[in-house]
Amino acid sequence: xxxxxxxxxxxxxxxxxxxxxxxxxxxxxxxxxxxxxxxxxxxxxxxxxxxxxxxxxxxxxxxxxxxxxxxxxxxxxxxxxxxxxxxxxxxxxxxxxxxxxxxxxxxxxxxxxxxxxxxxxxxxxxxxxxxxxxxxxxxxxxxxxxxxxxxxxxxxxxxxxxxxxxxxxxxxxxxxxxxxxxxxxxxxxxxxxxxxxxxxxxxxxxxxx
Numbered sequence: 096x097x098x099x100x101x102x103x104x105x106x107x108x109x110x111x112x113x114x115x116x117x118x119x120x121x122x123x124x125x126x127x128x129x130x131x132x133x134x135x136x137x138x139x140x141x142x143x144x145x146x147x148x149x150x151x152x153x154x155x156x157x158x159x160x161x162x163x164x165x166x167x168x169x170x171x172x173x174x175x176x177x178x179x180x181x182x183x184x185x186x187x188x189x190x191x192x193x194x195x196x197x198x199x200x201x202x203x204x205x206x207x208x209x210x211x212x213x214x215x216x217x218x219x220x221x222x223x224x225x226x227x228x229x230x231x232x233x234x235x236x237x238x239x240x241x242x243x244x245x246x247x248x249x250x251x252x253x254x255x256x257x258x259x260x261x262x263x264x265x266x267x268x269x270x271x272x273x274x275x276x277x278x279x280x281x282x283x284x285x286x287x288x289x290x291x292x293x294x295x296x297x298x299x300x301x302x303x304x
Contacts, residue, residue, distance in 0.1 A: 114135065114139045132147075135153070135156065158219050160205060162220060169228050233253075236254055
């Protein structure tokens, strides 16, 4: 019986994935309000009724597109975090974010454009992505502090600072770096971000307070 059900379940999962991929492309290109459920169905190659078998409404598709995309990014980051205990490792994480930015461009555009107009989307991203990401990063930095890799301070604060810098690195080609920056320029920027995160900006003989 389990074998009999496996293929239909797989087909349903593939259909759901196809709908989400189509929605991401259309929302990024046309905006949420400019995209109809008919557009979504045509782009995904399914009947319009199929959309509502998988999602209660168009807003549910938007929220799923945003949260699932960020969870995938989070999973990659957490895998990298598990191996990150040095300047070189942090620089590599930042550089990878920059080099892969184009792969997530549609997701970033949809999230930051639509979150302005849909508080429920913003709240879901905050609860399901930002808070979870911060919790896991905090645990990582606490462990690293216990092991003497980093100095003792608030691991929650360190996690928030790191994730903030990680976000900037993800958008660097559109913000702190010029469009079309070379891999060498991105490498220098990644190393600079890692250096600032690990060592701060004060000369070693300076102290705060």
